[in-house]
Amino acid sequence: MASITFREVEGSSPKYWLLFGALGLFVLFGALAWNYMHHHGHVVTGMDNQIVWGLPHVFAVFLIVAASGALNVASIASVFNKPMYKPLAPLSAILALALMAGGLLVLVLDLGRSDRLIVAMTNFNFKSMFTWNVFLYSGFFGLVGVYLWTMLDRNVKAYSKAAGTAAFIWRLVLTTGTGSLFGFLIARELYGSSMLAPMFIIMSFAYGLAIYLMVLAAAYAWTGRPLGDAVMMRLKSLLAVFVAAVLYFVVVYHMTNLYFTKLHSVEAFVLRDGGIFTTLFWVGQILIGCVIPLVILLTALGKQRMWIMIACALIIVGGVMQMYVTIIGAQAYPLDMFPGLTEKSSYFDGEVHAYSPSLPELFLGLGGVAVALLMTTFAVKVLRLLPASLDDATVAKLEH
Amino acid sequence: MSELKPMSEQAPNSPERRRFINAATATAAGLAIAPGVMLYEVAHGRPEEQAASSAVRWGMLVDATKCATGCDDCVSACSTENGWTPVAESAHPKQAPQWIRKLELQDPLTQMETNLPMMCQHCAEPPCVDVCPTGASFKRADGIVLVNRHTCIGCRYCMMACPYKARSLVHESLNDTQKPDVPRGIGCVESCTFCVQKIDRGDGTTACVEACTAAGHNALVFGDMNDPESEISKRLRELPTKQVRADLNLNLGVRYHGI
Numbered sequence: 001m002a003s004i005t006f007r008e009v010e011g012s013s014p015k016y017w018l019l020f021g022a023l024g025l026f027v028l029f030g031a032l033a034w035n036y037m038h039h040h041g042h043v044v045t046g047m048d049n050q051i052v053w054g055l056p057h058v059f060a061v062f063l064i065v066a067a068s069g070a071l072n073v074a075s076i077a078s079v080f081n082k083p084m085y086k087p088l089a090p091l092s093a094i095l096a097l098a099l100m101a102g103g104l105l106v107l108v109l110d111l112g113r114s115d116r117l118i119v120a121m122t123n124f125n126f127k128s129m130f131t132w133n134v135f136l137y138s139g140f141f142g143l144v145g146v147y148l149w150t151m152l153d154r155n156v157k158a159y160s161k162a163a164g165t166a167a168f169i170w171r172l173v174l175t176t177g178t179g180s181l182f183g184f185l186i187a188r189e190l191y192g193s194s195m196l197a198p199m200f201i202i203m204s205f206a207y208g209l210a211i212y213l214m215v216l217a218a219a220y221a222w223t224g225r226p227l228g229d230a231v232m233m234r235l236k237s238l239l240a241v242f243v244a245a246v247l248y249f250v251v252v253y254h255m256t257n258l259y260f261t262k263l264h265s266v267e268a269f270v271l272r273d274g275g276i277f278t279t280l281f282w283v284g285q286i287l288i289g290c291v292i293p294l295v296i297l298l299t300a301l302g303k304q305r306m307w308i309m310i311a312c313a314l315i316i317v318g319g320v321m322q323m324y325v326t327i328i329g330a331q332a333y334p335l336d337m338f339p340g341l342t343e344k345s346s347y348f349d350g351e352v353h354a355y356s357p358s359l360p361e362l363f364l365g366l367g368g369v370a371v372a373l374l375m376t377t378f379a380v381k382v383l384r385l386l387p388a389s390l391d392d393a394t395v396a397k398l399e400h
Numbered sequence: 401m402s403e404l405k406p407m408s409e410q411a412p413n414s415p416e417r418r419r420f421i422n423a424a425t426a427t428a429a430g431l432a433i434a435p436g437v438m439l440y441e442v443a444h445g446r447p448e449e450q451a452a453s454s455a456v457r458w459g460m461l462v463d464a465t466k467c468a469t470g471c472d473d474c475v476s477a478c479s480t481e482n483g484w485t486p487v488a489e490s491a492h493p494k495q496a497p498q499w500i501r502k503l504e505l506q507d508p509l510t511q512m513e514t515n516l517p518m519m520c521q522h523c524a525e526p527p528c529v530d531v532c533p534t535g536a537s538f539k540r541a542d543g544i545v546l547v548n549r550h551t552c553i554g555c556r557y558c559m560m561a562c563p564y565k566a567r568s569l570v571h572e573s574l575n576d577t578q579k580p581d582v583p584r585g586i587g588c589v590e591s592c593t594f595c596v597q598k599i600d601r602g603d604g605t606t607a608c609v610e611a612c613t614a615a616g617h618n619a620l621v622f623g624d625m626n627d628p629e630s631e632i633s634k635r636l637r638e639l640p641t642k643q644v645r646a647d648l649n650l651n652l653g654v655r656y657h658g659i
Binding site for chain 2: 040041042043047048049050052053111112113114116117119120123124125127128129130131134181184185186187188331335337338340341342343344345346347348349
């Protein structure tokens with residue numbers, strides 16, 4: 001098998017520092033947003049006692065789910081022994097770590113008492129899915145960190161497959177845990193389903209790969225390194241399979257709910273009467289997130305790089321909208337404490353809850369995205385993560 | 401039976417009897433030291449060093465047939481006792497904490513209307529306690545579900561898990577209506593405590609029940625559901641009651657009649 005030369009990006013051009021500065025600015029905005037929310041309390045957000053998890057959770061959960069998915073390219077290389085994916089693996093691992101860090105940061109900075117983070121790390125209730133996730137996230141950093149080390153250091157290269165396999169299994173458990181944050185909730189009609197765990201896993205495959213493809217293409221375009229069609233075509237076909245699988249899971253999930261009479265009204269809310277949530281579901285999650293990308297990726301359009309990038313961007317946007325529907329839509333629908341009766345109270349029982357995200361929430365979420373991208377931008381400068389060339393000839397040699 | 405003498409006939413200074421009494425006294429003393437076994441103590445308020453007892457299960461009966469339309473005396477009493485601002489006075493009603501609220505129900509077919517107070521149901525199997533990552537949400541031995549203000553990180557997972565929407569996050573800095581024996585704080589989650597400060601003082605009832613009784617409605621009864629002689633136990637034996645969302649099988653501390 002031919003060897004591949006990995007090289008740091010030079011990172012001294014004005015363009016690099018412009019990107020670095022722009023991302024840094026968003027990190028700063030995120031920090032200011034957190035400071036504002038922390039100082040005044042959640043009263044300055046659009047969240048209330050009805051919509052208790054808002055836009056920050058949408059970003060946080062999306063990033064965490066995408067993080068585990070971004071690791072897939074590396075897993076295909078070392079767990080499933082596909083030589084073509086080997087040069088793509090280090091970026092996959094660093095992106096996974098960066099997205100996870102960004103997501104977790106948003107999650108913990110949105111706590112009512114983010115100053116008590118140490119309490120969350122020292123007091124555990126092992127019946128809580130949240131506690132499980134604390135360990136799953138920490139373990140993810142550890143395992144992916146070790147995995148990355150085995151890829152970068154020739155002395156420990158022999159352990160790469162073992163580390164990669166451990167990280168792969170761990171990430172599957174992790175996304176199961178993330179899906180189960182919602183799946184293990186009995187109170188709300190749209191949760192409390194084991195479907196959420198595998199659905200989140202397949203969503204992570206799609207979101208993570210879409211982000212990976214965009215970062216890869218951007219890195220190669222901006223550094224002037226050759227990136228051949230072989231890599232792009234292989235990855236975009238994989239992406240199409242993942243997106244189709246997401247669509248399948250979403251259809252099965254809603255079809256199951258539609259069969260149960262007690263869930264008819266909540267399904268009608270999401271699919272027909274939910275206003276913004278219905279729009280976000282059909283236009284955002286289904287059309288933008290699944291159908292249009294599938295059309296692009298599976299037709300002749302998918303042969304053009306620009307269209308692949310558009311498909312990736314749509315999958316990401318659709319993914320964020322899916323999280324919005326999954327997290328906020330489920331809370332917007334009122335709890336059904338007395339089935340068959342109408343409910344009214346000063347606590348907004350029986351009403352569909354409105355939610356308008358505030359600017360600080362948006363910037364906190366975007367700050368997490370910026371942290372992830374900034375970490376990646378910095379990592380490719382200081383570590384040898386990217387092959388000097390991924391042109392078709394170099395890649396073809398790997399497979400023979 | 402004939403071998404047994406009546407107590408009065410027994411010699412007062414019988415060594416055997418004295419030994420028995422000594423042993424019994426020692427056992428009783430031991431039991432008193434062991435946390436939460438001395439039942440009678442509860443009625444008089446527990447000493448601070450004594451833990452709550454699982455021999456007691458505090459509970460409430462809500463007779464919705466007696467709950468008056470438009471009356472919110474229970475809500476006002478709770479607000480006064482526990483120091484949370486009434487929602488009508490809040491600048492941010494959607495974000496204002498509400499430990500108890502009046503719920504108006506109506507059957508769209510029959511037009512039958514029902515009134516009832518809704519608050520923490522003090523489940524024996526509380527979902528909020530299950531999901532709390534730090535263990536800040538906890539159930540006391542006597543069935544009261546509480547939030548530890550020192551370890552609540554404000555993640556709101558309990559609010560996502562509660563089927564009764566019983567919990568509130570404190571969204572903003574608190575004003576000076578705070579009560580010394582009802583600790584609250586910005587960024588923490590809170591809910592009905594069954595007036596735990598009153599229970600521990602030995603009042604044996606809650607502010608909402610007192611208010612409802614004072615108004616002459618008598619829709620609320622509070623007491624020890626484990627004590628067969630308590631008023632609540634007697635009433636629960638007579639009245640058909642339901643648990644809200646009984647399908648979840650959470651074994652609630654609040655039982656409703658007339659729903």
